[in-house]
Amino acid sequence: MRIPATTRRVSYPLAALLCASTILCPGQTNPLSRDPKAAKAGEYEFRINCALCHGLGARGGGRGPDLTRAQKKHTHNDAEMFQVISNGIPGTVMPANGTNGQGVGMTDEEIWQIITYIRSQEVKVPAQPVGDAARGKNLFYGDANCSLCHMVEGKGGRVGPDLTGVGGSRTREAIIDSVRNPSRRLAWGLSEATKEFPQEYETVTVVTADGKEIKGVTLNEDNFSLQIMDASENLYLLEKDKMRSFQKTRESFMPRYDTGLLSDKDLDDIVAFLSSARAK
């Protein structure tokens, strides 16, 4: 079933314009909903267009959330999912349809197929949350020292990434892995098309012309200049040809939290807190 081109580009802006209230307007419905053939076709499309970040089987990768969870961070229904796939999510690495530089631009029909596929993969009963979120919050802001570098909902440090909503955008396994082996995923990088800030939180050490040593994380870098932040959250804007030395390691600025430093139980509680603190 092909959706006529003429109805395509007109319907969504028009629908958005007319449908100020979701009660009055049911919204765009998926014409291929629950169609097993469409789900199969959607699987091919998913592999080409989405699996790079969301993983094979939609179970999440290092960059994209696990889409087998019924509850999504940015979408509540098929119509919203259609919008997200079409237009991307501003401020995230989720690109608009056809702009990720990898796959092909999809037709509306193919987008509906993907949505049908994702729905077919969803786990209806979410896994029971592991860990105690309240205790995890205390650890995050207290003994585990996470908040020295990380912020959640506006509170915490600035050197590491803001973890607000990370529970919705990363799998539990990915979060645990980045705590246990923070240097391992540096190698992931980002493809150029989605790269604005190439932050990988690797450790850089600079000795300035006047002999001052600065250790910190890279905020941005090109062949000629460097913008870094040190552990005390000072910003440094530097020119490479004026440095005495510049060393970049593939070691994360984040310390490796092994089980001696953070027990499995404590980590479960922290992950539970991060998952509960998903963006509203």
Place this chain on the structure above:
Amino acid sequence: MTTEHRSRNALGKPSRLRATLQHALHSLTFALTGFLLTQALSAQVTFDQLVNSAKTPQNWLTYSGDYAGRRFSALDQVNAGNVRSLAAKWVYQTGATGKLETTPLVVDGILYATAQDDRAFALDARTGRPIWMFQHPLPADIRPCCGHVNRGLAILGDKVFFGTLDAHVIALDSKTGNVIWDIVAAEYQKGYSFTVAPLAVKDLIILGVSGGEYGVRGFIDADANSGARKWRFYTVPGPGETGNDTWEGDSWKVGGAPAWNTGTYDPVTNQIFWPTGNPAPSNRGAARAGDNLYSNSLLALNADSGKLNWYFQFTRHDEHDWDATQIPVMIDSGSKHLIAQANRNGFFYVLDRADGKLISANPYGKQTWSDSKDAAGRPVASKDASPTLAGHTVCPGALGTTNFMAPAYDPQTSLFYVTARDQCDIFSTAPQPYQAGHAFYGSAYFPSEEAEPYRGFLKAIDPTTGQIRWSFEHTSPTWSGVLSTAGGLVFTGDAEGNFVALDAASGKPLWHFQMGGAVYSAPIAFAVDGKEFLAIAAGSAIYAFGLP
């Protein structure tokens, strides 16, 4: 051009006297151009001018700057001694968003270029002020594989020519942008599109189709200046034609082998050298057993008839999306007439352009797919290089060691400059039925989690030995092409938005300018009123640079 090239190589470097004479000739040409500008512009380009493009270095007449594909400018006003004072002269905002891959053309002070939304425009090359702009209206359901892209146009007579994402070929009046003709080459609904900058040869406008990700049947078209089709060469042979038996069953019908980058032309032998892309589906070899001719090949075609003289297939039965669509560069070394290509599969190939015989193939980046060569010296795939259902790591990755980025060959340094990337991917494959107009990959690929970080370089290769003479590492891999100039310089752009000048002999960076947008294009050089300019597209804009 060929003769001059040969004598220069025989002498080694050009003599001082020769250089002085050349300089005087350039100055004279500049003075003449300046005179013409204040008078009237003919805006006419003849085939003779295209053949002898080296005689008018103030102009940039074809995608690669000359028929040999060298992207080398004989201008030397901007040189290693003064490049530190190079400064921005103007910026033209196209208004198009996405990847601006265009290479402008410059004729007698007018710059012509395209943007990815299938607009074409002409600018006053001294100031960047627009003279005209034309935009081809595109249907909403076009099927470009990799974002909206257009790499530029061709100029011949009083017209400019470009292909569109809905598979039209359009001729515009070069003075006004008025449409002279507009023909439909193929059905865009089935995944056919044009992103290539056409090549004008004699009375013909030659261009190859895109759509390898949609199971198209690739072709190269030659349309007369009048808009009438002169010949079409199908890059996948039909039943009864030589090579059809290199495809299993009916797989040839959706065999891909697009031809989406600009070829080169040898006026001496009247041969067009045109490279082709991946067989379809790109990452699944099952159901298309065989070599899959003429995918991932270099084709030598008779310019008048489109008849195949010879071919060379770089990657047989490709399963990694390694289109061989990189620019084939004609190089003359002593009495040898060669053609060289830095291939996406990680090897630098040098062929005899008389018969396509392989002379050498050496890796110029990280590769793991080939561990041996056949009797002819061609790298062959190792047994475990094929993608698997669960995924399997191979280098280079799907983006290749290089890709569409235009290389340069500098006859002064005798070095081949190419943008290179070290990246490995996990290649996965799965069966997929063909459906017209739908993406047809049979696969997915992923960055390898355990892999080293991606690295990007500008490499200077000695084509006689295949050795890397120098290598300049970018902060991250770039999609920019390269220009070399008689000023002893190599220009390139980076993903972080810098336009960079390097010493052509050593690779030492000498100058840079931050343009504020990633580079997906290749630089050119031209001159107006005796003043040399460098130009490159970055972000959404075209930038021009000159001395103060």
